[in-house]
Amino acid sequence: MTQPTTDELTVTGIECFGHHGVFDFERREGQVFVVDLTLGIDTRQAAASDDLADTEHYGVLVDRVKAAVESDPVDLIETLAARIADVALTGDRVEWARVTVHKPSAPIQATFADVTLSITRTKRTEQ
Template identity: 40%
Template structure:
């Protein structure tokens, strides 16, 4: 299995369980990995034989900057669903790590995140 990784995408969204989060919004970072067969793309140098990661970025942005959700689990699930649907012919599996760098939690920590894998990701 081969993989495409789109790392450290940053977006601004209005997701969260607390009212302030849905009013003020906050930054979100996403890392997405796609399980694909890249052999033909590597041999032919043909973009049509792979997944255009600019399109993956746009899909992630549309979800994160789109409809507010209470849970980042839901946002991550939506990203996975959209990618698997949009690229059904090429993508066998997807891993989404969605990071909330500044959740309203008292204390010292770097961030909170969810990490989900859908489809065949071996």
């Protein structure tokens, strides 16, 4: 059995505009969502080769995350977070992904700073 990595690649504050939410006005008007993403990857090969091909290209990943958030509205941030995790886990070197979705303009009738949901998903391997 291989030992899981302890290396983490993190991108925080990925700002996206989406039309997610349970209320009609959220779907119609849209709002900002912010994503924090941490990937569990083994960086030893990339460190040794100094070659982008040996790691996860975080610029490409951010583009894919933005596309996932900015398309196909869903009701719940739980569904959105799972979608983002699925996108992140498609990377060959990614062992797990931790996703935090921020919804700072959630329709709450109180003063608040943010609403967040964090999930961690692991790549399923063939047994």
